[in-house]
Amino acid sequence: MRQESGLTQTALAQASGVQQSEISRIERGHANPTVQTIEQLANAMGMRVAFVPMTAQRSRRVRPTTTVVPRRTRPADDGPATKRRG
DSSP states (O other): OTTTTTOOHHHHHHHHOOOHHHHHHHHTTOOOOOHHHHHHHHHHTTEEEEEEEEEOTTOSSEEEEEEEEEOOSOGGGGOTTSOOOO
């Protein structure tokens, strides 16, 4: 996702506040980032983190999964929360 966003590890580190070495470890699968770190990286790339429940066929338990999705571009997409004038 970082490369698709056109960012170097150094640029992402500066934008997110996460050390470049930690970004490298995460990308290589040698780190276990916290939710906060994932959120920092996502925010720096203009994305947000969403936890979406995923049901398992073999189990009755609901297993959570983490998905990073692009942020909404227009606040009006949030529905009827807009103020009326009058």
